[in-house]
Structures are given as structure tokens and as C-alpha cells.
Amino acid sequence: MNIESAKYVKDEFTNENSSITAVIDGVTMSVPLAGGNRHYQEIMRQVEAGELVIQEAE
Amino acid sequence: MSTLQVNEITDTGGSTLLGRRNAIINGNFDVWQRGTSQTASGYGSADRWGFDAGTSTFTMSQASFTLGQTDVPNEPKHYASTAVTTGSTAGSFALYYQQIESVRTLAGQTATLSFWAKADAAKDIAVELSQSFGSGGSPSAQVNGIGVTTCSLTTSWQKFEVTVAIPSISGKALGTNSDDKLTLLFWLDAGSDFNARTNSLGNQSGTFDIAQVQLEAGSVATPFERRSYGEELALCQRYCQTVRESAANGRAASSNNSITCAYFNTYMRFTPTVSYTTTLGTVSAVYAKNNMVTFNGTSDSSNRIAVQDVLLDSEL
Numbered sequence: 001m002n003i004e005s006a007k008y009v010k011d012e013f014t015n016e017n018s019s020i021t022a023v024i025d026g027v028t029m030s031v032p033l034a035g036g037n038r039h040y041q042e043i044m045r046q047v048e049a050g051e052l053v054i055q056e057a058e
Numbered sequence: 059m060s061t062l063q064v065n066e067i068t069d070t071g072g073s074t075l076l077g078r079r080n081a082i083i084n085g086n087f088d089v090w091q092r093g094t095s096q097t098a099s100g101y102g103s104a105d106r107w108g109f110d111a112g113t114s115t116f117t118m119s120q121a122s123f124t125l126g127q128t129d130v131p132n133e134p135k136h137y138a139s140t141a142v143t144t145g146s147t148a149g150s151f152a153l154y155y156q157q158i159e160s161v162r163t164l165a166g167q168t169a170t171l172s173f174w175a176k177a178d179a180a181k182d183i184a185v186e187l188s189q190s191f192g193s194g195g196s197p198s199a200q201v202n203g204i205g206v207t208t209c210s211l212t213t214s215w216q217k218f219e220v221t222v223a224i225p226s227i228s229g230k231a232l233g234t235n236s237d238d239k240l241t242l243l244f245w246l247d248a249g250s251d252f253n254a255r256t257n258s259l260g261n262q263s264g265t266f267d268i269a270q271v272q273l274e275a276g277s278v279a280t281p282f283e284r285r286s287y288g289e290e291l292a293l294c295q296r297y298c299q300t301v302r303e304s305a306a307n308g309r310a311a312s313s314n315n316s317i318t319c320a321y322f323n324t325y326m327r328f329t330p331t332v333s334y335t336t337t338l339g340t341v342s343a344v345y346a347k348n349n350m351v352t353f354n355g356t357s358d359s360s361n362r363i364a365v366q367d368v369l370l371d372s373e374l
């Protein structure tokens with residue numbers, strides 16, 4: 001799984017991070033902040049390994 | 059009162075001839091929501107079947123049986139055809155797999171894998187099962203190398219049957235993410251790093267064709283369980299759903315924040331990843347649940363917002 005970029009998206013009502021917009025294998029995806037989701041697992045694995053930084057939401 | 063007379067019950071070695079025998083989904087390769095071929099690891103072609111390769115390359119494609127052929131019984135429509143070019147190193151490999159939800163599946167039981175296969179020349183492949191206890195928290199370690207068996211393919215279709223003792227999960231601990239699983243792997247190419255998991259299969263290139271995969275309880279392979287396309291698609295949609303054309307359309311009172319959403323018939327296994335194409339307006343946030351997805355954004359000059367080609371992925 002090649003993750004080119006990742007950026008948090010905030011919920012407009014709560015202003016909390018609600019998902020991650022990531023470019024994975026060349027496709028833009030909305031990844032939920034959910035431990036059972038395989039894309040989220042891989043994003044967090046790469047973050048912990050120092051291979052990826054998730055940009056803060058705008 | 060009517061009575062039901064049972065004339066004959068064949069010994070099936072502990073399995074049952076009643077429905078839902080096959081733990082594999084899309085074992086008949088009927089459903090291809092994502093596409094009909096793939097060259098990248100992960101999911102990209104036949105539903106529920108993933109592919110993985112390291113330094114080796116592959117193309118996995120949908121192939122079709124000729125009408126009326128009798129090599130593989132019951133008129134299957136498709137099979138998976140995979141062309142592999144090995145990387146020829148100890149760490150090179152090419153395999154495809156199906157991750158079966160829940161490590162409880164067939165745990166502590168005798169199970170039988172059956173499938174039809176051929177290759178472009180006489181070649182071996184290896185099959186393996188593994189038990190994963192999931193992620194999050196402190197799950198037990200994954201158990202690999204279950205029932206590793208070499209199958210010798212020829213250029214003609216043959217049916218293979220592999221009976222496996224699947225370990226008990228007594229005393230094991232599950233992770234907290236509800237992603238534990240039993241995985242079936244077909245190793246097509248495996249360098250020496252994987253000898254223990256492949257009976258020393260070795261590096262090889264070639265084309266490998268596989269059809270009608272079934273994994274069931276018991277020590278005997280029963281006839282392949284046929285399910286209708288609609289039934290199989292519904293099973294697949296727990297893990298992947300696609301809407302290729304107009305998926306969700308909304309109209310706002312003014313050119314401002316708009317919301318449009320799409321509901322899906324089948325509850326997905328877990329909150330899915332969503333990919334999509336915006337055709338009208340601009341999507342700024344996506345909120346996914348197990349059975350719906352909402353697109354928030356800004357409508358276009360005609361107060362419209364629309365998305366299409368939505369793909370929801372909840373694979374393990």
C-alpha cells in the first residue's frame with residue numbers, strides 16, 4: 001500500500017478530526033478514524049514507523 | 059401431518075450437504091466489482107481475493123470458460139488467471155489470498171479445501187492457512203503454516219483436495235479492532251525466505267489458473283456449492299460496494315454548503331474507506347457509516363453537488 005499523502009479533515013460542527021483524506025496507490029480516499037479499517041491501520045503503522053506524517057486539517 | 063422421508067444420507071466425513079458449506083466468498087469468481095484485472099498488490103479485481111507480491115510482478119485477470127466445456131463441472135463462468143514473473147530472490151514471492159472474517163471460522167475442526175487448477179506447464183503451487191487474532195490491544199500472535207500442502211499442477215484442469223486440521227483457538231486473545239480472521243493463501247512463487255510456509259516451493263514464473271475454491275468443515279470435499287450471482291454479490295458487498303454511475307446528487311437553496319448522501323443495501327463489515335469522483339460542486343468532507351456515506355461540500359453555480367464512481371472498502 002503506497003500512501004503518498006495524508007491530511008486530517010475536521011467535522012464542521014464539532015471541529016474535531018473526523019477522517020483522513022489520503023492518496024493511496026494513486027487514488028484519493030476518505031479514510032475513517034477507525035481501528036478496524038485496513039487503510040487507517042496502515043496509515044498509523046507508517047506514522048509510527050516515521051514513514052508518514054499526517055498533515056493537520058485546514 | 060406430513061412426514062419427511064430421508065432415503066439416504068451419504069457419509070461426508072463430518073461435513074453437511076446443507077447450504078452455506080463454503081467459507082470462501084466468491085470462490086466461483088463470479089463477482090468483479092473493482093475491475094477485471096490487477097497488477098498492484100491488494101484488492102483490485104475479483105471480489106474478496108487479494109494479491110500480494112514482493113519483487114515479483116504479476117497480472118491477475120478474469121478469464122472465461124467456454125460454454126459447454128466439461129473440464130470443470132457445473133458450467134462455471136469465470137476463473138482467475140495469474141501471470142507471474144518472479145523476482146528470483148530469496149525474498150521474492152507472489153500469492154493470492156482470501157481473508158475470512160473471524161478467526162473462529164473452522165477453529166479446532168478438520169476442514170477440507172478443494173479447488174480446480176492448471177498452469178502453462180507442469181508447476182507446483184503451495185496452499186497455506188493462517189490464523190490472525192486481529193489488531194488493537196494485545197492479541198495473540200498470528201499462527202502461520204497451517205496445512206501447508208504442495209499441489210502439482212499440469213496443463214489440464216485438475217481438482218485438488220487438501221484436508222487440514224485447523225488449530226483450536228482456546229486460550230488465545232483477540233485484538234480490540236474486530237479484524238481477526240482465517241486466511242487462505244495460494245503461493246505461486248516463493249523464494250527461500252518462505253520455505254517453512256510453502257514446502258520450499260521456490261522461485262518460478264508462469265501462468266496459474268484457479269477456479270471453484272471451497273473451504274468447508276469435514277474431511278471430505280463435497281460438490282462445489284453454487285450460489286446465485288445476487289447472493290454472492292450481497293456477500294461480497296459486506297466488504298466492497300461500488301456505484302459506478304451517479305451515486306449521490308443534491309441541490310442547495312443557494313451556492314453554499316451542500317450535503318448529499320448515498321445509502322447502501324448491505325451493512326458493511328466496518329466503517330469503510332471511501333473513494334469517489336466529484337462531478338458537480340466541491341466535496342470537502344466525507345462521513346461514512348456501515349450503511350451510508352455523506353458528502354459535505356460547496357455546491358456549484360447552479361447550487362448542485364454530485365458524486366459518482368463511489369467505492370466503499372471494508373476489507374480486512
